[in-house]
Amino acid sequence: LLVLLFPEAGVAQKKTKPEKGFKSLFNGKSLKGWTAADMSWWTVEDGAITARITDDKPCKDNQYLFSDHGKMMDFELKLKHRLVSEHNVNGGFQFRSEHYEGDDCKGYQVDNNTQTDWLVRLYDEFGRHTLAWRGERTIFNEKGEITTTKIPEAQGEAGFKLNEWNEYHLICKGNRLTLYVNGKLMAEVIDNDPAQSDASGLLALQLHSGEPMLVQFK
Numbered sequence: 001l002l003v004l005l006f007p008e009a010g011v012a013q014k015k016t017k018p019e020k021g022f023k024s025l026f027n028g029k030s031l032k033g034w035t036a037a038d039m040s041w042w043t044v045e046d047g048a049i050t051a052r053i054t055d056d057k058p059c060k061d062n063q064y065l066f067s068d069h070g071k072m073m074d075f076e077l078k079l080k081h082r083l084v085s086e087h088n089v090n091g092g093f094q095f096r097s098e099h100y101e102g103d104d105c106k107g108y109q110v111d112n113n114t115q116t117d118w119l120v121r122l123y124d125e126f127g128r129h130t131l132a133w134r135g136e137r138t139i140f141n142e143k144g145e146i147t148t149t150k151i152p153e154a155q156g157e158a159g160f161k162l163n164e165w166n167e168y169h170l171i172c173k174g175n176r177l178t179l180y181v182n183g184k185l186m187a188e189v190i191d192n193d194p195a196q197s198d199a200s201g202l203l204a205l206q207l208h209s210g211e212p213m214l215v216q217f218k
Contacts, residue, residue, distance in 0.1 A: 001026040001049075001217060003203075006074040006173060022078065025067055025203075026218065034205075036065045037103040041207055048080075048218040051207040063207040064094065064105045072096070073200040077170040080218050081112075083162045087211035088115040092123070096172060096201035100126055107201050110170060110179060112162050119158045122179055122187045128196055131177075132187040134158065140193040154186050 002022040025033060028047045036042055041051045041063045053059040072095070083091045090113050097107025104126070111123035122131040122138075132138040135154035139147045160166050160182055169180040175197060177189040191197040207215050 002078040003069070003072070004076040005072060006076075019078070022076075025069060028218065031065075033068045034065050035068055036063065038063060041065075045216070048216040049205060050214070050216050051205075052214045053207070053210065053212050055212060059207060059209045062104060062209050064103070064204040065207075066099075067203040069203065071200045071202060072172075074173045076172075077168075077203070079168050080165050081168055082165050082216050083112055083114060083213065084215075085114060085163070085211060085213035087213070088113070089211050089213045090114075090208045091206050091213070091215050092120075092208075093206055093217070094125065094202070094204040095170065096198040097125070097204060098201050105202075105204050105206070107198050108177065109206070110168060114162050117158075119160070119162060120179070120181060120186055122177055122189050124196070131189045131191070134186050137188040137190075139190045140196070142192050142194065144193040144196060151185055151188070153184060159184070 002019060003025055004022045026049060030044060031042060042065050043050050049065065051063065077095065083089065092109055092111040094105045094107055094109050097105050100106035106126040109123040109125045110120065112120050118134045121133045123129065124131055135151050137149050137151055167182050171178040175191045177191065179187045205217050
């Protein structure tokens with residue numbers, strides 16, 4: 001998990017070994033720098049932040065692990081993620097988000113679903129829901145009206161599977177949200193709606209309620 005904060009976000013950049021300009025948000029050994037309402041869901045296994053739902057430990061409510069970094073405005077985020085289950089399950093990570101109704105989370109999300117054609121999308125949790133499906137570039141105007149065009153290189157089969165490790169690269173700069181998976185552009189949103197857009201907020205990893213699954217990030 002690496003983040004680069006653009007200068008206009010008001011936070012100085014740091015040079016780190018993983019990649020010039022990026023700061024590591026996870027040390028690969030512990031959950032230092034991360035907080036959840038219920039930490040019992042979250043562990044570190046094989047160098048990855050890990051959460052799982054089992055028959056013996058069902059999950060009825062979404063669980064979130066928040067980065068202690070605080071609110072981020074303009075940034076690039078790089079992480080590896082996988083979502084393993086025999087069932088149709090959902091999961092992802094929140095960004096420019098906020099705590100909502102106690103332990104829940106509201107705001108932008110990179111959302112995955114294992115047994116769908118789209119697999120990954122840009123989403124608005126407790127908001128407008130789908131912002132852009134995989135293969136879409138969506139523009140919201142000042143009135144919230146939508147214009148959608150296709151991203152040619154993201155059409156057809158996804159070319160990746162969620163139960164395998166994939167590299168996510170999210171760029172948030174101003175009102176533009178851009179998502180790459182394994183180096184390929186997957187979805188983009190240009191959000192000009194002042195009533196709905198989020199200029200800054202928290203980063204959180206999600207364990208979605210539902211069927212047994214394994215969720216990992218690194």
